[in-house]
Amino acid sequence: MKLLTLNFLTCAVKSCKSSSDSFPLHPKDAELASDDVEVNPELLVNLLPRLDWKALKTTSTELGFPQLPDSPPTVEELQADEKLLRDLHSLLMETNLMEGKLVCGVCGHEYAVREGIPNFLLPSHLV
Amino acid sequence: MLPTPTTSHVPYTLVYEPAEDSFLLLDTLSSPASTNFHTTHFPPSSPPPLILEIGPGSGVVLAFLTAHPTALFSRPDILTLGIDINSFACASTAQTVRLATAQHPSSSSTTGTFLSAAQNDLTSCLRKNQVDVLVFNPPYVPTEDLPLLPESLRQQKEPGAKVTFEEESKLLELSYAGGKDGMETTDRVIDSLGEVLSERGIAYLLLCAGNKPEEVKERIRGMGNAGEGRRWMAETVGTSGRQAGWEKLQIVRIWRE
Numbered sequence: 107m108k109l110l111t112l113n114f115l116t117c118a119v120k121s122c123k124s125s126s127d128s129f130p131l132h133p134k135d136a137e138l139a140s141d142d143v144e145v146n147p148e149l150l151v152n153l154l155p156r157l158d159w160k161a162l163k164t165t166s167t168e169l170g171f172p173q174l175p176d177s178p179p180t181v182e183e184l185q186a187d188e189k190l191l192r193d194l195h196s197l198l199m200e201t202n203l204m205e206g207k208l209v210c211g212v213c214g215h216e217y218a219v220r221e222g223i224p225n226f227l228l229p230s231h232l233v
Numbered sequence: 234m235l236p237t238p239t240t241s242h243v244p245y246t247l248v249y250e251p252a253e254d255s256f257l258l259l260d261t262l263s264s265p266a267s268t269n270f271h272t273t274h275f276p277p278s279s280p281p282p283l284i285l286e287i288g289p290g291s292g293v294v295l296a297f298l299t300a301h302p303t304a305l306f307s308r309p310d311i312l313t314l315g316i317d318i319n320s321f322a323c324a325s326t327a328q329t330v331r332l333a334t335a336q337h338p339s340s341s342s343t344t345g346t347f348l349s350a351a352q353n354d355l356t357s358c359l360r361k362n363q364v365d366v367l368v369f370n371p372p373y374v375p376t377e378d379l380p381l382l383p384e385s386l387r388q389q390k391e392p393g394a395k396v397t398f399e400e401e402s403k404l405l406e407l408s409y410a411g412g413k414d415g416m417e418t419t420d421r422v423i424d425s426l427g428e429v430l431s432e433r434g435i436a437y438l439l440l441c442a443g444n445k446p447e448e449v450k451e452r453i454r455g456m457g458n459a460g461e462g463r464r465w466m467a468e469t470v471g472t473s474g475r476q477a478g479w480e481k482l483q484i485v486r487i488w489r490e
Contacts, residue, residue: 107349111314114283114348118357129360149281149310149346156280199346217358220389223323226353227387 107222110198112165113158117210118217118226127211130161132168134216136206143199150194151181162197171197235263235304238296238333240325246401247321249290249408253473254370254439254482258294261471261484262368262437263305270486272307274433275365281310282365283431284345287355287422289315290408292326294368295347296333302345311345316353318382319404320389323350352389354382355421356429364429367436371419372411375443379412415444423449426465426487427458435488437470446483453487463489 112130122128159178166174172193184190207216208224215232218225237259240251261267275282286295295315302311315326327350334344351358383403390396411418419438426436440446450467459465471484 107351108346110312110346111348111351114314114360114363115351115358116360118353120357123361146310152281152310156283218388221324222327222349223320223389224349224351224358225320225388226351226358227318227382229387 107203107219107224108198109165109169109201109203111224112203112208113161115208115224117212117215118228119210119213119215119232122210122212125212128213129158130165131208131210131217133165133203134207134209136169136219137204138169139202139204140196140200141202143195145192145195146199147185147191150191150198151184153198154178154181154184166197169201235259235297235301238293238300238329240291240293240329242328242332243291243325244321247396247404248319248325249322249405251291251293255291255293257471257473257482257484258368258370258437258439259297262294262298263301264471266470267486268305268307270435271305271366274435274488275306275308277308279433281308281312281346282306283363284311284313284366284368285356285359285364285429286313286315286368288317288322288370288372288408289326289350290317290319290322290370292322292329292350294370295326296329298368299330299345299347300333303343309343309345312348313345314348315350316356316358317350318352318354318407320352320386321404323352326350355418356425359429361428362431362434365431365434367422367426367430367434369419369422369436370439371415371422372407372409373415373419373439373441373444374409374411375415376410376412378410379417380406380410382407411444415441416449419444419449423453423456423487426453427456427460430489432460432489435486438485438487439482440485441482446485450485453485459489466490
């Protein structure tokens with residue numbers, strides 16, 4: 107799974123959803139793999155308005171990627187900042203989470219990721 | 234005509250094999266009426282649409298969408314995601330998408346971005362109102378009971394672990410058995426549309442005649458959760474042709490107006 111996926115996922119437990127701590131999920135024991143993808147600045151610029159920047163920054167920091175700015179860049183700032191474009195490209199487009207866990211910040215449930223596939227099926231007592 | 238993704242690597246004892254319903258979805262999604270609708274609905278200057286297929290099975294439809302974004306959406310920058318309750322279907326989907334997108338020489342600029350296949354029972358793992366295009370070829374066959382996923386298949390099997398005959402039959406049953414009117418799973422998806430679809434979101438839902446499609450469309454149009462001053466639309470946009478005067482399969486497009 108691409109790390110960008112984490113920007114769209116939340117804990118599957120119903121009672122966690124009202125808390126902002128259920129998003130983003132926190133990678134644990136993560137094994138990452140990198141795809142070689144051609145940089146596409148236009149795609150990243152288009153993507154900017156639909157990213158939750160705070161969550162992205164959390165994911166990036168937790169996985170040891172270069173520090174992202176605190177607030178999202180404007181389109182013009184991003185277009186002019188080659189380093190930020192490269193960092194975002196590497197984080198969002200090239201990096202895959204292959205093995206590990208995704209942990210909810212509210213209930214602590216750990217969702218397994220195996221061979222790049224996260225499993226959100228809950229044990230019956232949590233459904 | 235756009236090529237149909239290859240699925241010859243998919244283990245059909247464990248994962249639903251592409252059939253008439255899958256191909257009707259491909260035809261409908263790539264019809265001029267659909268592509269024109271997508272182009273005006275998701276203009277190139279708007280943020281990239283997130284496309285979710287629920288129950289992608291072999292991945293043939295999701296791979297088709299990911300491989301041909303420019304033909305289908307007039308833009309290359311779509312994001313695609315699959316959610317299936319069957320872990321073998323998740324693995325098959327990822328592989329089908331990989332193969333379909335690898336055929337293009339410079340993949341990042343001409344094919345969409347495949348995010349992941351995730352194992353889940355529908356959409357509980359998604360943030361609210363993120364999905365712009367939802368595609369669902371549901372288990373639509375009317376059956377007495379709705380099957381449950383066996384406990385042993387809630388986690389991915391260890392590589393090389395054996396799948397029993399009972400587990401195999403349960404997985405295939407899950408891919409078609411829809412309970413009462415064949416609508417028990419589809420109704421859960423319909424009820425969740427207000428929370429799953431974005432403001433500009435659309436859904437493509439496949440129905441069979443046994444699902445009573447006219448009643449289903451009426452029910453969707455009457456749902457009260459479209460948001461302030463908006464209402465739900467539901468129109469048939471593709472059919473398998475008439476047999477004895479009625480359509481066997483049809484695709485309904487659902488959106489807010």
